[in-house]
Amino acid sequence: MQSRRSFLSGGIAAPALLLGQKTASERPDVLFIAADDMNNSLGCFGHPLVKSPNIDRIAAMGVRFDRAYCQFPLCGPSRTSLLSGLRPDSTKIFANQIAIRDTVPDALTLPQHFKNSGWKSHRFGKMYHMDVPASVGTNKWDDPPSWDVAISPPGSEQKTKGEAYNLGRGWNVVSFPGEGKDQADDRAADLAIETFAKRGSQPVFVGLGLLRPHLPSVAPARFFDLYPKGTVKAVVNPPNDRDDIPKASEISINTRANDMGMNAAERDEAVRAYFATVSYMDWQVGRVLGSLEKSGRLRNTVIVFWGDHGWHLGEHHRWHKRSLFEESARAPLIVAAPGRKGNGKGSRALVEFVDMYPTIAELAGLPRPAHLEGQSMVPLLDNPARPWKTAAFTQMHGPDDIVGRSARTDRYRYTRWTGPYPDEELYDHESDPKEYTNLARKASSAALLQQMRGTLDRGWKAARAKV
Numbered sequence: 001m002q003s004r005r006s007f008l009s010g011g012i013a014a015p016a017l018l019l020g021q022k023t024a025s026e027r028p029d030v031l032f033i034a035a036d037d038m039n040n041s042l043g044c045f046g047h048p049l050v051k052s053p054n055i056d057r058i059a060a061m062g063v064r065f066d067r068a069y070c071q072f073p074l075c076g077p078s079r080t081s082l083l084s085g086l087r088p089d090s091t092k093i094f095a096n097q098i099a100i101r102d103t104v105p106d107a108l109t110l111p112q113h114f115k116n117s118g119w120k121s122h123r124f125g126k127m128y129h130m131d132v133p134a135s136v137g138t139n140k141w142d143d144p145p146s147w148d149v150a151i152s153p154p155g156s157e158q159k160t161k162g163e164a165y166n167l168g169r170g171w172n173v174v175s176f177p178g179e180g181k182d183q184a185d186d187r188a189a190d191l192a193i194e195t196f197a198k199r200g201s202q203p204v205f206v207g208l209g210l211l212r213p214h215l216p217s218v219a220p221a222r223f224f225d226l227y228p229k230g231t232v233k234a235v236v237n238p239p240n241d242r243d244d245i246p247k248a249s250e251i252s253i254n255t256r257a258n259d260m261g262m263n264a265a266e267r268d269e270a271v272r273a274y275f276a277t278v279s280y281m282d283w284q285v286g287r288v289l290g291s292l293e294k295s296g297r298l299r300n301t302v303i304v305f306w307g308d309h310g311w312h313l314g315e316h317h318r319w320h321k322r323s324l325f326e327e328s329a330r331a332p333l334i335v336a337a338p339g340r341k342g343n344g345k346g347s348r349a350l351v352e353f354v355d356m357y358p359t360i361a362e363l364a365g366l367p368r369p370a371h372l373e374g375q376s377m378v379p380l381l382d383n384p385a386r387p388w389k390t391a392a393f394t395q396m397h398g399p400d401d402i403v404g405r406s407a408r409t410d411r412y413r414y415t416r417w418t419g420p421y422p423d424e425e426l427y428d429h430e431s432d433p434k435e436y437t438n439l440a441r442k443a444s445s446a447a448l449l450q451q452m453r454g455t456l457d458r459g460w461k462a463a464r465a466k467v
């Protein structure tokens with residue numbers, strides 16, 4: 001019912017659409033682009049230094065979601081959640097190296113739904129979990145029923161010949177001459193380009209899974225040159241920041257805490273290397289956009305760009321995902337669907353990655369499967385400023401049965417840790433956007449704390465938007 005009402009309110013009146021189906025010529029192609037470990041350091045999200053002209057172009061064609069939250073800040077659990085339309089508590093996937101059908105044998109995944117509905121579905125690169133760089137080029141933990149075509153191109157990764165160096169504990173950097181035709185991302189982009197160039201009458205769903213900016217930081221030298229040494233500075237944390245961070249949170253971040261042993265100069269260089277690989281990834285996105293434009297299909301293609309979760313660049317001395325702080329729980333999400341009234345705008349609405357599945361299915365006129373635990377964002381594509389969800393939810397499972405659950409509301413973030421070190425965190429984003437001061441430690445926050453505990457306990461069903 002929900003999706004039909006959304007169609008009506010969106011002002012689309014073609015009879016075929018009211019039935020939830022599009023005619024053959026109306027069926028859009030879908031370009032579904034994932035970037036790995038991509039936080040919101042992108043030009044279109046307001047970053048002052050990062051050059052991402054191609055992703056910025058997708059944002060100009062669509063709606064940019066400034067407050068999109070993954071359900072689990074780790075590759076495997078996040079990807080299986082958003083691709084199946086189920087939250088981690090339903091997939092029961094709380095770690096990498098687990099395939100969706102190991103725990104949900106009868107899953108109807110997003111690409112599979114398109115495949116079953118007449119689209120030819122493709123995967124190029126990393127869509128489900130893949131260890132990077134260890135299992136690049138393999139199909140481990142993939143989901144064969146999702147795809148008609150699935151290719152994991154191999155890549156040279158840290159073995160690429162060039163200027164190579166190490167930062168801290170295991171941050172490998174390679175700046176190399178030339179274009180990088182031996183990189184997995186270049187090969188995956190080529191496969192997407194070829195697919196759009198050779199498209200016949202059948203609509204296509206193209207899942208393009210780019211590896212960068214995931215470590216190792218391997219990119220052509222010209223992308224490092226975009227960020228001259230000395231111009232990029234890592235964050236400087238207040239000296240007492242960690243005094244009020246719970247032990248469970250610190251244990252969960254494991255080896256990438258304590259600045260990975262990097263000194264100040266190495267920290268700056270790590271941020272610079274990350275930005276270089278962001279711009280390299282963005283360039284691959286641009287090559288695919290160019291091919292779409294050339295094919296004449298850009299006007300009838302739904303483009304979705306997402307990072308699988310955020311990534312710390314030194315906040316709280318962390319250089320990793322696996323945390324329930326904003327920089328790890330939040331990730332970029334852009335939905336560009338032709339003809340939407342909100343295109344070119346940003347939205348401050350709280351949205352969740354589990355919302356992608358129902359959104360893309362609705363945009364293509366596919367029926368909404370009953371199992372989905374997300375909410376279609378299509379109303380936001382026409383009115384990005386409309387009232388929306390009251391909270392977004394992210395969880396993280398660490399070692400020793402540590403479980404963290406976090407609720408982000410318009411103003412606050414509340415996180416509860418259970419297991420051997422039970423504790424709580426509460427941050428006020430109005431006065432403390434970097435989450436440095438844990439208000440759960442302050443008696444004056446008791447009433448607010450009680451209110452936020454209720455928000456977390458009532459959960460996602462109570463937080464859904466009224467449409």
Ligand SMILES: [Ca+2]
Nearest residue numbers: 241242436437
């Ligand atoms: Ca702190």
